[in-house]
Amino acid sequence: MLDSACLVAFIHGPGRMISPTPTRSIIVIIDACLWCVVQGCDGSVLLDSTPGNQAEKDAAPNSSLRGFEVIDAAKTRLEQACYGVVSCADVLAFAARDALALVGGSSYQVPAGRRDGNVSVAGETNGNLPPPTANVNQLNQIFGSKGLSQAQMVALSGAHTVGMAQCSSFSSRLYSYGTNGGKDPSMDPAYLATLSTQCPQSGASQPVAMDPVTPNTFDTNYYANVAANRGLLASDQALLADNSTAAQVLGYTTSPGTFQTDFASAMVAMGAIGVLTGNQGTIRTNCRVVG
Ligand code: HEM
Numbered sequence: 255m256l257d258s259a260c261l262v263a264f265i266h267g268p269g270r271m272i273s274p275t276p277t278r279s280i281i282v283i284i285d286a287c288l289w290c291v292v293q294g295c296d297g298s299v300l301l302d303s304t305p306g307n308q309a310e311k312d313a314a315p316n317s318s319l320r321g322f323e324v325i326d327a328a329k330t331r332l333e334q335a336c337y338g339v340v341s342c343a344d345v346l347a348f349a350a351r352d353a354l355a356l357v358g359g360s361s362y363q364v365p366a367g368r369r370d371g372n373v374s375v376a377g378e379t380n381g382n383l384p385p386p387t388a389n390v391n392q393l394n395q396i397f398g399s400k401g402l403s404q405a406q407m408v409a410l411s412g413a414h415t416v417g418m419a420q421c422s423s424f425s426s427r428l429y430s431y432g433t434n435g436g437k438d439p440s441m442d443p444a445y446l447a448t449l450s451t452q453c454p455q456s457g458a459s460q461p462v463a464m465d466p467v468t469p470n471t472f473d474t475n476y477y478a479n480v481a482a483n484r485g486l487l488a489s490d491q492a493l494l495a496d497n498s499t500a501a502q503v504l505g506y507t508t509s510p511g512t513f514q515t516d517f518a519s520a521m522v523a524m525g526a527i528g529v530l531t532g533n534q535g536t537i538r539t540n541c542r543v544v545g
Contacts, residue, residue, distance in 0.1 A: 281417040281470070283321045283353045286346060287524060288413075291400050292382045294528015296371030297342035300325060300541040303376075313376035313383075322542070325349055329541050342541035343368035347525045354521075357416055359472040362518035364525060369535035372544040386423045386487040390496040393489060400527045406520040408502045412513055414490055415476035416469060418461035421453035424487050429455050440491050442483040449486075462486065474513050477506040 289299035292310055300322060303309040311322070325345055332340045344366045355361045384396045390404075397407040427438035428450050437446055453459045463469035464486050465476050476490070480503050485491035493499040506513040538545045 281353070281357065283324060283346070283349050284357075284413055285417060286321070287350045287521065288383070288410075290524050290527045291384075291396065292379055293371060293373065293375075294530070295343050295347065295368055295525050296528060296530050296535060297346055297368070297538065297541060298371045298374040300342050300346065301372075301374035301544065302542040307374070308376040309374040310376055310379060311374070313379040325541055329539075333539055338537050338539060340366075341368050341370045341535075341537045343370050343529070345541070350521070354472055357470055357472045360514040360518050362522060365522065367529075367531060368525075369530040369532075370538045370541075371530055371535050372538075384489060386419075386489050387426070388489040389492045390499050393492070400524075402520070402523055402527075404499065405502060405516070406523055408493055408499050409506075409513065409516040409520045410524065411490060411493060412474070412476050412506065412517055414464045414487070415474070416472055417464050418469070419464055419486055420461050421459040424449070424462075425453050425455075427488055428453060438488065438491075440483060440495065441485075445484045464490075474506050474510045477503045477513070481507055 286299055287295075289310060292299070299310050301309045301311070303312045325342070328349060329340075329342060329345050332345065344364075347364050347366075347368065351362060351364050382396065384393055388396070393407050393411075394404050397404075397410075402410075427441055428446060429436045431438040437443075441449075449462065452462050465479060467475045467479070476485075479485055480490055480494050483491065483494070485494070493503050506516075536545060
């Protein structure tokens with residue numbers, strides 16, 4: 255039960271803590287929510303590795319995940335106001351909602367009451383985290399196994415309207431795709447040429463914006479890009495190759511309000527995956543440490 259001081263900290267704490275934070279950290283917090291599909295929404299992605307255990311956050315596909323200091327700061331304030339009441343899993347769910355709102359997403363009600371898990375194993379990302387090369391069948395299999403529909407998967411993919419990707423996440427589309435001279439034929443040739451300059455086959459490269467048009471704004475440009483064969487990841491572009499997902503992609507390009515509503519509702523659904531309640535799990539006081 256939250257007393258009034260606790261309630262105020264709970265409602266305002268995470269939002270106030272993340273507002274002065276650079277956009278980069280904010281966007282990565284949105285990315286962290288995908289980790290609900292790994293171990294469930296039990297805050298396990300926030301646990302640090304220990305000498306005997308490599309945690310989820312240090313798994314190879316997750317090299318760019320950052321922003322944990324924002325969660326730490328929000329959690330510290332909550333603990334000062336109401337010790338041991340609000341879980342790290344709930345702080346992350348609220349922070350993701352607030353991070354989205356800060357980059358232009360619609361706000362939404364986040365059900366609370368999750369408890370924290372104490373198991374975080376890097377190896378559990380295998381087969382649970384969708385690879386950037388996934389086609390629609392594979393995406394449906396992974397999201398479906400967690401109770402999410404194809405329509406929710408398409409809406410959630412719209413998160414790629416913000417943020418960055420390492421060249422290694424898509425360079426196979428530029429240099430080693432099938433037998434077609436190494437180039438993915440489903441990618442717009444002009445976009446492919448630009449990406450090849452940004453990501454030379456040999457040599458240093460910088461992360462690339464997933465939506466080069468409005469990289470820091472949560473809008474429907476992701477879908478416009480995919481519709482124009484300018485999806486960055488193969489898994490993004492795959493949404494245009496399947497008739498039923500393509501219809502949803504094209505629909506969102508002209509219905510930003512529908513996208514925002516669908517995305518918010520899919521985030522709530524994703525936030526309910528594998529939730530611990532009652533006597534399950536714990537309320538960690540330090541989100542990085544088992545407790
Ligand atoms: C549909 C299946 C998905 C796949 C295959 C996928 C894959 C990826 C990959 C490979 C990256 C780039 C990582 C890097 O190179 O550093 C990325 C970035 C990102 N993803 Fe996803 N993702 C998926 C769904 C989601 C979902 C559901 C969300 C959140 C609701 C999300 C949010 C993000 C964000 C915000 C970034 C940018 C992170 C940054 O700027 O560092 N993704 N994703």
